[in-house]
Amino acid sequence: MGKYLQKRIVKGxxxxxxxxxxxxxxxxxxxxxxxxxxxxxxxxxxQQEQMLEDFGLDKPLPLQYVSxxxxxxxxxxxxxxxxxxxxxxxxxxxLPWTLxxxxxxxxxxxxxxxxxxxxxxYRRGSKIDHFINGIxxxxxxxxxxxxxxxxxxxxxxxxxxxxxxxxxxxGIEQGLPYILDVxxxxxxxxxxxxxxYLANYVLYTRGSIIDVLSEDYIRTARAKGLKEKDVLxxxxxxxxxxxxxxxxxxxxxxxxxxxxxxxxxxxxxGVGRMIYQAVGQQDYPILQGAFIIxxxxxxxxxxxxxxxxxxxxxxxxxx
Amino acid sequence: xxxxxxxxxxxxxxxxxxxxxxxxxxxxxxxxxQEEGDKFGxxxxxxxxxxxxxxxxxxxxxxxxxxxxxxxxxxxxxxxxNGIKQPYIIEEPEISEDGLTVTVTxxxxxxxxxxxxxxxxxxxxxxxxxxxxxxxxQYEVLEGVEMKAVDEKTVEFKLSKPFPTFITTLGFWQRxxxxxxxxxxEDVKTFTNDNPVGLGPFxxxxxxxxQYYVLESVEEWPLSPExxxxxxxxVYKPYPDxxxxxxxxxxxxxxxxxxxxxxxxxxxxxxxxGFTVEQNVSLGYEHMAINLREPLLQDVKVRTAMAxxxxxxxxxDFAFDGDGIEMTxxxxxxxxxxxxxxxxxxxxxxxxxxxxxxxxxxxTDNDGILNAPNGENxxxxxxxxxTVTEHEKMARVLVDQMKEIGIELIPDPMDKALQTDxxxxxxxxxxxxNTWGILDDVDSSVSTLFYSTAPLNWMGWKNDVADKAMxxxxxxxxxxxxxxxxxxxxxxxxxxxxxxxxxxxxxxxAYSNDFAGFKMxxxxxxxxxxxxxxxxxxxxx
Numbered sequence: 001m002g003k004y005l006q007k008r009i010v011k012g013x014x015x016x017x018x019x020x021x022x023x024x025x026x027x028x029x030x031x032x033x034x035x036x037x038x039x040x041x042x043x044x045x046x047q048q049e050q051m052l053e054d055f056g057l058d059k060p061l062p063l064q065y066v067s068x069x070x071x072x073x074x075x076x077x078x079x080x081x082x083x084x085x086x087x088x089x090x091x092x093x094x095l096p097w098t099l100x101x102x103x104x105x106x107x108x109x110x111x112x113x114x115x116x117x118x119x120x121x122y123r124r125g126s127k128i129d130h131f132i133n134g135i136x137x138x139x140x141x142x143x144x145x146x147x148x149x150x151x152x153x154x155x156x157x158x159x160x161x162x163x164x165x166x167x168x169x170x171g172i173e174q175g176l177p178y179i180l181d182v183x184x185x186x187x188x189x190x191x192x193x194x195x196x197y198l199a200n201y202v203l204y205t206r207g208s209i210i211d212v213l214s215e216d217y218i219r220t221a222r223a224k225g226l227k228e229k230d231v232l233x234x235x236x237x238x239x240x241x242x243x244x245x246x247x248x249x250x251x252x253x254x255x256x257x258x259x260x261x262x263x264x265x266x267x268x269x270g271v272g273r274m275i276y277q278a279v280g281q282q283d284y285p286i287l288q289g290a291f292i293i294x295x296x297x298x299x300x301x302x303x304x305x306x307x308x309x310x311x312x313x314x315x316x317x318x319x
Numbered sequence: 320x321x322x323x324x325x326x327x328x329x330x331x332x333x334x335x336x337x338x339x340x341x342x343x344x345x346x347x348x349x350x351x352x353q354e355e356g357d358k359f360g361x362x363x364x365x366x367x368x369x370x371x372x373x374x375x376x377x378x379x380x381x382x383x384x385x386x387x388x389x390x391x392x393x394x395x396x397x398x399x400x401n402g403i404k405q406p407y408i409i410e411e412p413e414i415s416e417d418g419l420t421v422t423v424t425x426x427x428x429x430x431x432x433x434x435x436x437x438x439x440x441x442x443x444x445x446x447x448x449x450x451x452x453x454x455x456x457q458y459e460v461l462e463g464v465e466m467k468a469v470d471e472k473t474v475e476f477k478l479s480k481p482f483p484t485f486i487t488t489l490g491f492w493q494r495x496x497x498x499x500x501x502x503x504x505e506d507v508k509t510f511t512n513d514n515p516v517g518l519g520p521f522x523x524x525x526x527x528x529x530q531y532y533v534l535e536s537v538e539e540w541p542l543s544p545e546x547x548x549x550x551x552x553x554v555y556k557p558y559p560d561x562x563x564x565x566x567x568x569x570x571x572x573x574x575x576x577x578x579x580x581x582x583x584x585x586x587x588x589x590x591x592x593g594f595t596v597e598q599n600v601s602l603g604y605e606h607m608a609i610n611l612r613e614p615l616l617q618d619v620k621v622r623t624a625m626a627x628x629x630x631x632x633x634x635x636d637f638a639f640d641g642d643g644i645e646m647t648x649x650x651x652x653x654x655x656x657x658x659x660x661x662x663x664x665x666x667x668x669x670x671x672x673x674x675x676x677x678x679x680x681x682x683t684d685n686d687g688i689l690n691a692p693n694g695e696n697x698x699x700x701x702x703x704x705x706t707v708t709e710h711e712k713m714a715r716v717l718v719d720q721m722k723e724i725g726i727e728l729i730p731d732p733m734d735k736a737l738q739t740d741x742x743x744x745x746x747x748x749x750x751x752x753n754t755w756g757i758l759d760d761v762d763s764s765v766s767t768l769f770y771s772t773a774p775l776n777w778m779g780w781k782n783d784v785a786d787k788a789m790x791x792x793x794x795x796x797x798x799x800x801x802x803x804x805x806x807x808x809x810x811x812x813x814x815x816x817x818x819x820x821x822x823x824x825x826x827x828x829a830y831s832n833d834f835a836g837f838k839m840x841x842x843x844x845x846x847x848x849x850x851x852x853x854x855x856x857x858x859x860x
């Protein structure tokens with residue numbers, strides 16, 4: 001186990017290093033000068049040069065790279081072009097909200113998705129299987145802003161059950177009222193995201209349940225006289241979980257895509273909306289910082305899922 | 320097992336919720352102050368599209384930021400409802416006869432929000448800092464200017480050459496900061512100013528970035544009709560999606576939109592009870608600029624024919640649902656006093672065709688596109704930012720209209736940064752669709768767009784007569800000279816047509832009828848949220 005872990009971590013570090021190098025280059029090798037948008041049209045040449053100097057963009061690329069790496073390991077992601085504040089501070093403000101949204105979405109999606117997948121795989125070809133499949137495919141193909149806006153329109157505006165956007169009400173009392181208020185604001189964005197990601201879990205689980213159910217050990221379990229319920233939910237499901245767990249880890253990256261759109265529609269103050277705004281303002285340091293943090297989380301999640309898979313299936317041998 | 324999972328999940332939600340709560344500001348729900356006078360009290364929630372870029376009024380440079388910062392840091396001058404600059408915290412500035420001395424006197428009764436009276440030191444500190452650190456483009460007007468405090472309330476500027484719009488430029492664009500606080504700041508450029516001490520009808524008391532900005536009214540504000548703002552609070556809430564913002568207005572989460580709303584939403588709200596929609600006109604205009612470095616576009620007849628082929632009303636209908644005003648000349652209808660009858664060629668497809676034919680353009684290879692005498696097709700790429708839907712629609716209409724006269728337009732949408740790079744730096748473009756305009760002081764600022772060496776003159780237009788006229792306008796001390804040169808300038812540019820203005824957008828803003836007393840100021844830069852409007856808005860009981 002120790003060796004396996006070591007190997008995975010080394011691999012992770014190499015991947016991280018490549019990712020940050022690519023990020024550094026992409027931002028600087030864009031067809032347009034990254035500072036073009038920063039410059040107010042009316043700025044004088046002297047002012048423009050001063051600004052380049054302020055952001056360290058007047059130095060040659062290799063030098064910029066060295067100071068970029070040096071700062072990165074000190075946890076310094078540079079200054080935002082627009083906000084003139086450290087990118088790290090900005091991300092720190094936004095990250096808790098996105099984490100809250102993602103963790104709740106992941107948990108609910110897993111809780112709903114896996115049983116649905118197992119059941120629909122078990123009742124393969126039945127009407128209920130078609131129905132579950134249909135719903136998941138619908139969810140995965142829907143245009144997120146449309147779904148989000150429709151939910152807002154129905155439950156926020158028409159039925160007045162939930163607030164129209166935001167993460168909490170300004171000036172709400174601390175303690176329980178605050179927590180309830182946060183939950184109230186969380187419901188619609190979470191529904192949107194759950195709908196979007198449900199298909200991943202349902203379809204993966206369904207597929208592997210179908211495979212697993214034809215395995216010999218299932219026949220053995222049935223022959224032993226185990227109850228069908230136990231065969232399905234204990235013996236089959238545990239083995240069918242591996243692809244699902246793997247995809248859960250991989251989904252983290254794609255979830256950010258959903259978060260950008262969802263947080264924007266719901267005016268939710270997370271990292272996704274920060275990325276949306278930074279793209280609009282061409283705030284490259286923020287984008288660079290966001291990509292690095294994302295890459296880091298995806299890499300860590302992948303290591304965690306690998307370990308989890310090894311635990312679930314002892315055949316994934318640890319060397 | 321199931322129960323356990325559910326309870327773990329619940330705990331998780333609660334814990335994460337609390338963690339997020341730790342980083343949030345304190346609540347400050349106080350009972351509404353109900354005092355004398357009928358109109359006092361109430362909170363106005365305003366929908367904006369983004370957070371301010373920064374709370375530092377010296378470096379802040381975006382619209383969302385200006386809506387908040389203008390309430391807490393004053394400029395010497397403001398636009399009135401007709402777009403004319405008027406003194407705000409100063410008396411009418413005095414300009415000496417030779418135009419070289421400008422004297423500014425602060426009005427009485429203004430105090431910074433920590434109680435320190437506003438004084439001439441604050442002005443001098445602000446302008447010196449602006450100039451020393453070149454914080455904004457307007458530092459340039461301070462070149463060669465000497466200033467001194469005559470007394471507590473009076474500042475005298477000595478200019479090295481006459482510059483009639485010196486004080487309107489500096490006074491309108493530069494916000495004043497308190498010297499006693501800012502002189503202690505280590506680096507004014509990166510200072511985040513998290514707890515602003517300002518001077519204005521409101522003070523920023525609480526905010527959560529990405530969520531809300533609470534501004535409470537001050538006790539004393541001499542410019543409000545009854546000595547202080549009627550509202551207790553103004554709260555800005557950012558909605559990055561404009562449709563969500565409109566929905567928030569309809570459901571009562573906000574009472575006013577600072578940003579303009581889409582035409583369709585405006586029409587819908589007009590028919591709904593409880594809301595008022597008000598329009599104003601953008602200070603900028605939508606236009607198609609021409610790169611005069613391109614050989615085929617150097618023929619003024621081609622440019623004139625293109626201008627004649629544009630049916631502006633169709634462009635407005637299609638690209639902006641009819642909510643626009645046609646540009647008749649190079650000056651926006653907002654600045655009526657400078658519209659002196661130098662009109663663009665009018666819409667005339669047959670005339671355009673004839674003009675091109677007489678100039679020797681024929682379709683020699685029968686591909687439906689005219690050929691220049693050297694055989695090249697009159698085919699041009701038109702670049703525009705892919706995020707601006709209106710410009711994409713405008714490009715589609717123009718493609719059809721140019722086709723009518725045998726000119727091919729190829730739409731080339733691209734990233735805004737790339738478009739900007741092409742226009743300013745590489746000059747690799749032929750036609751571009753864009754928005755621009757002269758925000759203020761038309762007579763002295765047409766040169767920012769059209770002077771031969773101006774960075775914004777992407778077209779590469781060089782006309783010595785026009786340059787001279789623009790120079791004269793910049794230093795003109797009499798209206799007669801200004802208007803004479805304005806006429807010369809307009810005649811030259813209409814004859815040369817380096818740029819084809821198309822239309823000015825009408826902007827729609829909406830508010831709930833629970834509030835009244837709004838005043839509309841020009842463009843979305845000011846709209847209904849100008850301090851002069853919010854200082855007198857009140858809640859209808």
